[in-house]
Amino acid sequence: MxxxxxxxxxxxxxxxxxxxxxxxxxxxxxxxxxxxxxxxxxxxxxxxxxxxxxxxxxxxxxxxxxxxxxxxxxxxxxxxxxxxxxxxxxxxxxxxxxxxxxxxxxxxxxxxxxxVTLIQKGLAYVDSQSLEAIREGRGTVTEAGTASPYRDRTVEENLDLFARMRDGEFTDGAHVLRGKIDMGDPNMLMRDPVLYRIRHAHHYRQGDDWCIYPLxxxxxxxxxxxxxxxxxxxxxxxxxxxxxxxxxxxxxxxxxxxxxxxxxxxxxxxxxxxxxxxxxxxxxxxxxxxxxxxxxxxxxxxxxxxxxxxxxxxxxxxxxxxxxxxxxxxxxxxxxxxxxxxxxAPRVMAVLDPLKVVLTNLPEDHAESFDIASFPPDVGRDGSRAVPFAAEVWIERSDFAQDPPEGFRRLVPGGEVRLRGAYVLRCDEVVTDEEGAVVELRCSVDLQTRGGSNPEGRRVNGTIHWVSVADALDAEVRLFSALLEPVDEGEEIEGDEPDITERVSPDSLVVVHGAKIEPSVADEALDTRYQFERTGYFWRDPSDGRDDRLIFNRIVALKSTYRGAPDVERSEQRERAAEVKKTGPSVKPQISEVRQAARNADPGLAERFAAYPEAYGISIEHADLLTGSMATVAFFESAIADGADPGAVASWIVTDVRALLGDGAVADLAFTGDALGRLVELVTSGAVSRRAAKDVLARMADRGGDPGELIEDMGLAAVSDTNMLGEIIDGVLAGMPDKVEAYRGGRTNLIGLFIGEVMKATRGAADPKAVRSLLSERLDS
RNA sequence: UGGCCCGUCGUCUAAUGGCAAGACCCCGGUCUUUGGAACCGGUAACGGUGGUUCGAGUCCACCCGGGCCAACCA
Incomplete structure (x- = not known):
């Protein structure tokens, strides 16, 4: 670990x-x-x-x-x-x-x-509307729903009806049980959700015991x-x-x-x-x-x-x-x-698309066997298998090219390639049919290279896999790829998804008949997962590939860094993605419509919105945030009543206080506006750092309390004594000499790290400006 | 369109106010009897704009973009 x-x-x-x-x-x-x-x-x-x-x-x-x-x-x-x-x-x-x-x-x-308990509490009722009426009554995402005429049935009536629903007195859909919540809730799920429905259906476990089912x-x-x-x-x-x-x-x-x-x-x-x-x-x-x-x-x-x-x-x-x-x-x-x-996965060789190679410098009845390791050295696992070799072998059709593209490292006319674990092979002659298609290769092997031995100075470009014709087993190989054709972009926007059954790709399953595989697989456990060298990972299909039927599934292809042609499609996709990401800057004023609506309805708010920027030297955005409701206004005004700086108070409210608020309102806070005012004054006077004051505020939000006392209790009184700070700074710098060196080497953004460490060491009590200047003195000299 | 949620390299994910990190993909290179694996290196991102702060990907606001919700499905 x-x-x-x-x-x-x-x-x-x-x-x-x-x-x-x-x-x-x-x-x-x-x-x-x-x-x-x-x-x-x-x-x-x-x-x-x-x-x-x-x-x-x-x-x-x-x-x-x-x-x-x-x-x-x-x-x-x-x-x-x-x-x-x-x-x-x-x-x-x-x-x-x-x-x-x-x-x-x-x-x-x-x-x-x-x-039943819910009904007794008056929190659920039996609705006898039709399915359609219920659906309509639910409203839409922008309009509230309307109450069912059955919404106010008595508890007794609901109890009776619900019991009879269970007893099977009613047909499917005659009644449902609904939660009694709020038909105007912006969350549609809360508009009196259906809890139970009648369904006279056989349940695979409960049989016919029930005819009402919960949702x-x-x-x-x-x-x-x-x-x-x-x-x-x-x-x-x-x-x-x-x-x-x-x-x-x-x-x-x-x-x-x-x-x-x-x-x-x-x-x-x-x-x-x-x-x-x-x-x-x-x-x-x-x-x-x-x-x-x-x-x-x-x-x-x-x-x-x-x-x-x-x-x-x-x-x-x-x-x-x-x-x-x-x-x-x-x-x-x-x-x-x-x-x-x-x-x-042990390695074996299999040729999916066979091309016959006749080895002309071996006797026709030549037969030998190579012992080839089942894993490459880097995997570090033991094991090998016997692989028979003869004067005719199958190779992969794609491993030969009459007219090779650039960078082709396989067999070409007159060229050499190594047969994995066997000999180096030279292509002497290409046999074609009347249409010019390659039907056979006539080649010779270099006897000096037997069994993978490599005489000095012998370098061969590539290695390919092979299977002896005389010993090959015939196999069926199934290759899988994406089941569905991709959807055109425009099509996807059309709302209704195109019928999935029409998108099945005919190429998603390719069945290769007559693949040639080395005989060792016949002796292996049926559930062995192999690597077919240079091709991919395969195993026998557990349904169709049992007994002596050699039917292999490709689990996944091997990765290949060989590129016949550049992948155009992918680069185009990237360009499109990049275009989508670009968005323009906003032009509207950054004022909330909701708060503006509140001000339109309340002249008191509107007046303040107009007056605040001038009167207190705050931005329009801040004035907007402070004048969305009278509760916020009252909070703000009580905070500045005793002389705290209005600009600072405004900042605290629109950022730090709002951050603590969550879904709640200022009125629910555990502290009042004037407590915030006192805290802000303590920051202004230098009694506490702004950073530490945030922690104090969080505590106030948690349990209330007086800011001055909390600062004492929490030990957060400002530390600006140069000597004391200097000691702390020296300690911090001594603790990370590599960072100091990096800083001096030009990574000046590490200053933040140093300040952070000092702030941490003082639990936020240090004056960050003082820390910064003291740090500069030490680091920049 | 009302409410809720989500925007960090091409992709998936880290960062919990203090060095924007990792993996996949891609691109080089080393090595190689698998165009595999391994190893070395590289490209590449905080949706935008303001604000708060010594310091913002992170907190606040507005905007933009995306997702979910109007089954008696789950």
Missing amino acids: SETNDTPPGGTDFIRQQIRADLASDRYGGRVVTRFPPEPNGYLHVGHATAIILNYGIAQDFSGRFHLRFDDTNPEKENEEYVRGIKEDILWLGADWGEQLYFASDYFERMYDCA YDYAHCLEDAFEGVTHSICTIEFENNRELYDWVLESSGFTEPRPHQYEWAGLDLENAVLSKRAIGPLVSAGLVSGWDDPRLATIAAYRRRGVPPEAIRMFASLVGVSRSGGRTEEDKFEYAIREVLNTE
């Missing part, structure tokens, strides 16, 4: 940071419980894989628990086959839920009880709470759902410590179809061979293709975790696969 003490285990992504903070504050009594909650309505894809790795990895890192919970609340889409498949995929990835296997449908009774937003948070999940991690599109998540939990009586939801961006991978809703149609239309078609990005497909699970784990750690995200290049995934396979 190369981890140092200052690197916390398991990465520093924002979710792990949150967990560390929760551990530090003992929020959950040291518990860390994560979960992966798939709906069994399809197979998992690589996006899910990264989510599993995240959740499982966190549980591992913090000695917590990882739950697998099937979120099976929709009887119409789910089945046991998917449950089986998903379990298998997760285990294959290396995540282990142990005893922690759960099904949301097992909680139906408890969820029902919670709903995601109601069910999911309860599931987390029932299981004692601490950190409920989902993707960014559920961000708007978090408010409802919290509402349901709070309303149902789950108090802190309760689960909390955190969203990350999830994975988007270039050239991968990452949506169960998109994969399903491809499978049912027969455009792929199944959920495990190796062209798909499902875990089952990767497993079948031959991708090792370690590669997916490595890929996940390479990509990382964030809230912003974007599309990850396929290169990164391929890199991870190659990285794992390079040290794992």
